[in-house]
Amino acid sequence: MTEFAEGRPCWAVATFPDVEAGKRFYSDVLGWSWGEPASEYGGYTEARSDGKAVAAVTPPMPGEEVNAAWCLYLATPDAAASAAKAKDAGGELVLEPMRVGPFGTMALVKEPGGAGFGLWQADQHHGFEKQAEDGAYGWAEFFTRDPKATDSFLTSVFPYRGQKMADEHVDFAVFSVGDPGEPVVGRMRMGEEFPAEVPAYVNVYFVVPDCDAAVKTAQGAGAALRFGPMTSPFGRFAALSDPQGANFTVIDVSTKEGAMPELNDL
Incomplete structure (x- = not known):
């Protein structure tokens, strides 16, 4: 698996009110195929290009009303430490560091200008298996x-x-x-x-x-x-x-x- 240096984009997840419509659209435009939805993670589904993981889609949390959007994750060796730095630098911690099964630890942050992004501390899931190529x-x-x-x-x-x-x-x-x-x-x-x-x-x-x-x-x-x-x-x-x-x-x-x-x- 690819190791991602601290601060490097390592994953992207789109939240869609209509996940199936989102999957159809990106299949048409980017040629993506799809893995099986992970019911234990709310229907989170990986997108693949040439059989390699390139992104994921997920529905909103139950009862949550959100606009459709892509969220970019930046790699960190320590999500808690990066989250603390983000708060000290004037950012807003939207989601405290949270373990995601055996895959890694995530946090969600807004920088002072208001743009949201994720932090990802990898364990079993490192991130993009393909990048800077068609469909990725x-x-x-x-x-x-x-x-x-x-x-x-x-x-x-x-x-x-x-x-x-x-x-x-x-x-x-x-x-x-x-x-x-x-x-x-x-x-x-x-x-x-x-x-x-x-x-x-x-x-x-x-x-x-x-x-x-x-x-x-x-x-x-x-x-x-x-x-x-x-x-x-x-x-x-x-x-x-x-x-x-x-x-x-x-x-x-x-x-x-x-x-x-x-x-x-x-």
């Missing part, structure tokens, strides 16, 4: 209206090196782990193009072989196109909301255009 997780970004608070939080909780894009028109930062440093997650400031009622969130990217074809399939299955498709130095991508309202992005990493941006340390 590729990247994620914190969307926030308070970039300074979010940047400070992320570098306080995780062993990140933070760097900001040298572009006066875009407030975007990248966080890396290790030496010389591998980018693992981004941060984007939410500007006036985001309606006030849209909360901060973590946007998850999934890799597809053809961005435009994936968008066409997604729209045909009821998704809303929010941005793109456009081609960047990182790939051709488009931001979508699935039929139940969960935001995500598809990216074709084989189609690139332009020079990589210059980054300066935060």
Whole structure:
């Protein structure tokens, strides 16, 4: 199993009021197949690509009313210690560290800007068995209206090196782990193009072989196109909301255009 360095995205779970509809949609768009629902964990079901675990879906807890959304989990060797750091750094602990059978320990956190994410301390379940390939997780970004608070939080909780894009028109930062440093997650400031009622969130990217074809399939299955498709130095991508309202992005990493941006340390 792949070991994930502290702070690296290691898993993604979508909560859907209608799990079966969510499964049908992502099967169509990303080509996923599905494992058996785990009744002891509320119907939690793993998604697979080429037979490898790439994500999971789950219904809300009984009696809980939540909007459909993706939750990104960041790896930690000690969920309790990371949760304590998160609180000390101004975050909100939504769910205290909780053991999940033999699989690991989870916690749910909101950073000061309001974007929610998970912490995962692995035991039997380490996370993505496939990533950065077609049908799998590729990247994620914190969307926030308070970039300074979010940047400070992320570098306080995780062993990140933070760097900001040298572009006066875009407030975007990248966080890396290790030496010389591998980018693992981004941060984007939410500007006036985001309606006030849209909360901060973590946007998850999934890799597809053809961005435009994936968008066409997604729209045909009821998704809303929010941005793109456009081609960047990182790939051709488009931001979508699935039929139940969960935001995500598809990216074709084989189609690139332009020079990589210059980054300066935060």
